[in-house]
Amino acid sequence: MTTEKKGRRRSDQPPVDLAAELKLKRDSFVHTFFKKGAEFTEELLGENERLRKAMGELEQQNAVLRTQLASDKAIRDLLEKIELLEREKRDILSSMHEAEAVSTRFVHSHAQIEEEVSNLAALHVASWHLHSTLKLPLVVRHLRELLAQLVGARSFAIYLADFDGAGAARTLVPVASEGMDRNRPAKLTVGTLDSVGDGADGMIERVYLTGVPHVVEGLFTDAEVAVPAACLPMRVDDRAIGVIVIHTVLPQKDRFVAVDLELFKMLGAHAAAALVGAQLFTAADGKLPGLEVFSSFDAHTSAPPRPRDL
């Protein structure tokens, strides 16, 4: 029996085994195939799941980007708005600066006008008081007040020329003074320009002879101590009749200002006329002259006066 089995060829073996074997192989293949299929399906499912996730994430990112884009637009709009507002702000600031400059100019002009008006008022008041009377003591009083109160003179003297019979001045006589009690001013002899000396007396004489005023310019502290702060000739028409000398000024006054210079100009002409008028009135015992003087010239036309009337 065994020999029989050994001597048989494979093809001689019974087909049952082969079939079984084939079945086994087939089963194994099918099993492997399905197993691989299942694994592949699982892989596909996994991949699908991963892709879904990735897609979800991308969608999320997309949504974020969309939001960002919208937000960026809003920011751009806001930036444009800010730029516009900045431009408006610059325009408004520029207009404001212009308005401020105009306002500053206006305030400055207003202050200048007020100062001018104030100066004119001082001149008006001074002139009005000088010519408000023909009484010599009052004229002198007003002149003193003017120098003390309006100019701020602390020590001053008013000199009038004493004329000889030929009409030439021999001396300058101090007719009024203030703040010079210890050194009451003395008479000054009037010589010629060649003989004029130095110092205050020399300056007074020179101002009288030349008719050119002397006024300290700038700070008084920088000026020469021996020289008066101001020395003003008094003239009626072209004739010198005296000198006003301001030796010192009030301590709070550090320099002469514009209104002082205007007052000096006014004093040069008006003080002389007021003093001479008052002198003549006093000399005539307060009597007014007759009207016959008007007959010497025609006051009823606007024709210029003849030289002999002047």
Add this chain to the structure above:
Amino acid sequence: MSTEYSCLVVEDSPMMRQLLVFALSRVKNLRVTEADDGVDGLRKLASGKFDIILTDINMPIMDGLKLVKRVRSDPTHKNTPIIIITTEGSDEDRQRALQLGANAYITKPIQAPQVIAKVKELLKIPT
């Protein structure tokens, strides 16, 4: 409606008084009354209501310092602002006036804009 103010100027020098009156005329709605000296000033104070007083110091009959003292002792004008106007600018006079109750001082020679500014400041009038 704008507020009306009244001011009393006590000054013996007619020239100075005229200048002060002119300066004060530049302040809107300010009525100015003039007095020659301290006694005249007190008389005018008694007969009217004043919002501010400007007074010189050196005056005959009654000087500015006495006037300030009298004004401050009067309950009616206890709080009325007083500006003193001094010639010499001496610290002693100024201190005395301020101690007696003056509110401010101005030294001569006066400048109208300075007077106006001080009056407006004490009356609280906007510039």
